[in-house]
Amino acid sequence: MREAIRRVLIVGAGHSGGAHALALRELGFVGSITLVGHEAHAPYERPSLSKGILQGEERPLPLAEPWRWAEAFDLRLSTLATAIDRVAREVTLCDGRRLPYDALVLATGGRPRSLSVPCAAAVHRLSTLDEARELRGRMVGARSVIVIGGGVIGLEVAASLRAAGLSTTVLEAGPRLLGRNVPPDAAEWIAALHAQEGVAIRTGVAIRAVEGDEGGVTVRLEGGEVLEADLAVLGIGILPRTELAEAAGLPCRDGVLVDAGYASIDDPHVFAIGDVASREGVGRQETWFHAGGSARAAARALLGLPPEPADVPWFWSDQFGRTLRVAGAPMTADTVVPRGAAFSLHLRYGRIVGAAGLDSPRDFAIARRLIAAEARLDAGRAAEPGTDLRKAVAA
Amino acid sequence: MESQGWENQAGTWRRVVDAAEILEDEPLAVEADGRKIALYRVDGDVHATDNVCTHAYALLSDGLLEGCQIECPLHNARFDVRTGRALSSPAERDLRTYPVRVVDGGVEILLPG
Numbered sequence: 001m002r003e004a005i006r007r008v009l010i011v012g013a014g015h016s017g018g019a020h021a022l023a024l025r026e027l028g029f030v031g032s033i034t035l036v037g038h039e040a041h042a043p044y045e046r047p048s049l050s051k052g053i054l055q056g057e058e059r060p061l062p063l064a065e066p067w068r069w070a071e072a073f074d075l076r077l078s079t080l081a082t083a084i085d086r087v088a089r090e091v092t093l094c095d096g097r098r099l100p101y102d103a104l105v106l107a108t109g110g111r112p113r114s115l116s117v118p119c120a121a122a123v124h125r126l127s128t129l130d131e132a133r134e135l136r137g138r139m140v141g142a143r144s145v146i147v148i149g150g151g152v153i154g155l156e157v158a159a160s161l162r163a164a165g166l167s168t169t170v171l172e173a174g175p176r177l178l179g180r181n182v183p184p185d186a187a188e189w190i191a192a193l194h195a196q197e198g199v200a201i202r203t204g205v206a207i208r209a210v211e212g213d214e215g216g217v218t219v220r221l222e223g224g225e226v227l228e229a230d231l232a233v234l235g236i237g238i239l240p241r242t243e244l245a246e247a248a249g250l251p252c253r254d255g256v257l258v259d260a261g262y263a264s265i266d267d268p269h270v271f272a273i274g275d276v277a278s279r280e281g282v283g284r285q286e287t288w289f290h291a292g293g294s295a296r297a298a299a300r301a302l303l304g305l306p307p308e309p310a311d312v313p314w315f316w317s318d319q320f321g322r323t324l325r326v327a328g329a330p331m332t333a334d335t336v337v338p339r340g341a342a343f344s345l346h347l348r349y350g351r352i353v354g355a356a357g358l359d360s361p362r363d364f365a366i367a368r369r370l371i372a373a374e375a376r377l378d379a380g381r382a383a384e385p386g387t388d389l390r391k392a393v394a395a
Numbered sequence: 396m397e398s399q400g401w402e403n404q405a406g407t408w409r410r411v412v413d414a415a416e417i418l419e420d421e422p423l424a425v426e427a428d429g430r431k432i433a434l435y436r437v438d439g440d441v442h443a444t445d446n447v448c449t450h451a452y453a454l455l456s457d458g459l460l461e462g463c464q465i466e467c468p469l470h471n472a473r474f475d476v477r478t479g480r481a482l483s484s485p486a487e488r489d490l491r492t493y494p495v496r497v498v499d500g501g502v503e504i505l506l507p508g
Contacts, residue, residue: 365466
């Protein structure tokens with residue numbers, strides 16, 4: 001954008017929206033920054049919703065101290081944006097007010113995906129702090145839970161509830177756990193961990209209906225089997241909230257389509273960041289790392305600053321006191337090199353493209369750097385846990 | 396004795412570990428007076444900081460030390476172990492550092508009070 005930007009409007013006051021606002025100030029932007037969010041809470045980090053909050057922590061990590069929002073930003077909570085007028089460059093809010101912008105940043109995230117079969121309203125979902133607190137409240141006195149979905153969120157919730165003493169069953173439709181974003185060997189480590197902690201894991205399960213109310217839930221499976229529990233939680237992924245963007249004619253395909261600087265491919269005045277952004281050639285990334293990284297990258301692009309070198313995408317998942325970390329694109333590998341019992345390097349044509357590990361944070365940090373450098377690895381040396389990974393780079 | 400000019404500061408020097416136990420590239424976790432402290436060796440010198448990241452709960456001693464920078468194992472925040480300065484997001488606050496001296500092969504750190 002060549003003209004001066006004086007007013008930035010961010011729709012979505014979650015992790016990414018909040019991080020974007022902070023990044024703009026950090027980079028010296030002195031114009032107005034308005035954040036519009038549908039939740040009642042100032043921007044916070046979401047990882048603790050499936051862990052700390054369910055284990056009794058009062059609140060998640062805030063993106064910034066509360067006084068900072070009042071001091072340097074116009075933060076409007078419990079507010080929905082209802083329409084974008086790209087010609088007038090205005091956004092309409094649920095109370096009818098219209099906010100003009102020079103740059104609009106969509107950070108609307110996603111909403112939990114629903115089952116394609118009938119599902120009772122009593123089934124918990126977990127995308128906001130209020131939903132996490134509601135589940136926490138309902139855990140008191142509950143003895144059993146069925147978690148629908150064997151992905152990262154489902155398994156974290158299962159681990160939290162199991163640790164709280166509930167009899168816990170995980171139902172996964174796919175043939176294995178974590179099928180979308182974790183390589184098979186690492187998914188096995190997690191399955192073994194859950195089995196050891198007494199979680200019942202069932203894969204390849206087709207659900208016919210989920211019935212019930214606050215008093216208890218019944219899950220009916222294809223084939224007639226019936227499962228019952230005091231609680232049920234649904235965690236089968238999210239759908240990007242693209243309605244506003246689509247209604248405004250912005251190109252979307254599983255997310256708002258953006259370029260490398262997170263600008264809409266059709267409108268240089270509109271950006272999309274976080275879970276709702278789909279980068280050309282990369283796609284969507286639903287991670288803590290991307291929420292913050294895309295927020296900062298978009299802030300630089302919006303202010304006309306040169307991009308910083310891109311970091312290797314990665315995510316972590318805390319379960320039963322262990323931490324799974326996955327970096328790069330391990331699912332594209334042609335060779336897997338195990339390094340000890342629960343760490344592996346993923347190679348494609350001899351170069352490292354991914355890594356996964358249960359704990360071993362230092363090996364993981366080195367692996368991330370090797371992935372960024374597209375290093376060629378000596379598989380034999382990399383397989384020895386006692387050898388510094390940096391010394392496994394092939395000449 | 397390797398002196399770093401801390402002699403006049405208030406506090407108590409505590410011996411925490413043999414200097415030989417702190418290797419380059421390998422931060423070491425210690426506890427003293429109920430504080431979690433990380434020790435690092437950079438170009439031969441030993442440095443001490445709080446071991447808990449200022450962003451979220453994680454032990455920096457589990458992280459990767461590159462030169463004078465420690466990277467938090469949880470969210471990749473980086474700090475300069477010599478000054479405690481926060482160098483990258485998500486950390487916004489600097490780390491507390493502690494004066495260090497090596498006496499008779501033992502690492503001593505100056506604890507307040």
